[in-house]
Amino acid sequence: MINQELLKHFEELEAGRILGDLDAEELQQWESLSKDPSCAVDLSLELTAAAIEAELSHDQETELSDSLMKQLQEDISKFTVADDHAELNDADNIVKLSAWKRAVSTPQVPWAIAALFAILFVVNSLTQDGGLNTDQPIPAIALNPSPEEARDAILSNTKNLVELDFGGTDSYNKMTGKVVWSDELQEGYMTLSNLPVNDPSKKQYQLWIVDPTRDTKPVDGGVFDIPEGQSTAVIAINNPLVITNPKAFVITMEQPGGVVVSKQQDVVAIAKAS
Structure with a gap:
């Protein structure tokens, strides 16, 4: 049997083993082929079976079978990044397995096990197929982007934005600024330059948003400091x-913490649609 036919036959036996319908001769064939390096055990069928079993019995405490748990524990060492870059230190490894081994030791987690190995399958296959280049640094994902990063993202990825320029009043005529707003995301940012530094214990800037579809009173857009x-x-x-x-967007100077309704005694800047 050529390798492709051998692998196909092994996969058929593997499916039958998981379903429990192999006879003695077929089981003996499976045991023999499972020792062949070209016939790697594919856990995806077992994981699917475990997930289905967990779903059908979700009202009871669900455990993995002893045989599957043993298989998972034995095969976890297979899911490591191929050692094509031996010069990497342990601290530089992309996949760390100590936490996963602790997770596998708990039997009441079939769904977590399924998700874990799905992730490891992807990482392993990408690395072996050349899809993951470990020579290049993997960019970090900003879980808490800065206002600058968030503003740039909304400018790059969002359509139908409201973009208006701020103009300072007489007392703040040196200030310049721009506001960008998305109705869809309910998100917006102001970029303000040359606005005087404020003492938060005495005064704070407060933004007001004029939306005629609501009512005549402007909506509070939050207080901020420079x-x-x-x-x-x-x-x-x-x-x-x-x-x-x-x-329109209006910036006023108010008492610390802001106010519910502004008397607009100290208007700093206005950005309005033409």
Whole structure:
């Protein structure tokens, strides 16, 4: 039997073994072929079976079978990144298995085991097939992007944005700025330059959003500060209410913590649609 036919025959036997319908002769063939390096055991069928069994009996505490648990524990060592880059230190390894081994030791986690090995299958196959280049650093995913990063992302990836320029009032005529807003995401950012530093214990800046579809009162967009030494600041808009058609954004100077309704005694800047 050529390798392809041998592998196909082994896969048929493997499926039958999982379903429990192999006779003695077929089981003996499976045991013999399973020792052949070209016939690697494919756990995907077993994982699928475990997942289905867990779903059908989800109202009871679900455990993996002893045979499957033993197989998972024995085969976990197979799911390592191929050692094509021996110069890497242990601390540089992409896949670390100590935590996974601890997880496998707990029998009441069939769904977690299935998810774990699905991930490891992908990593292993990508590495073996050349799809994962371990020579290149993997970029970090920003779980908590900075306001600058979030603003750039919304500018790059979002359509139908509202973009308006701020103009400072007489007392703040040196300030410049821009506001970008997405109705779809309910997200927006202000980029403000040359705005005077404020003392948060005495005064704070507060944003107001004018949305004619709501009512005549502007919506609070949150309070913010301009720290010392920061000539340009990116401020995230913090709107507690849904905004659907903003026509203007107004910055005022208010008491610490802001106010519910502004008397607009100290208007800093305005950005409005033409």
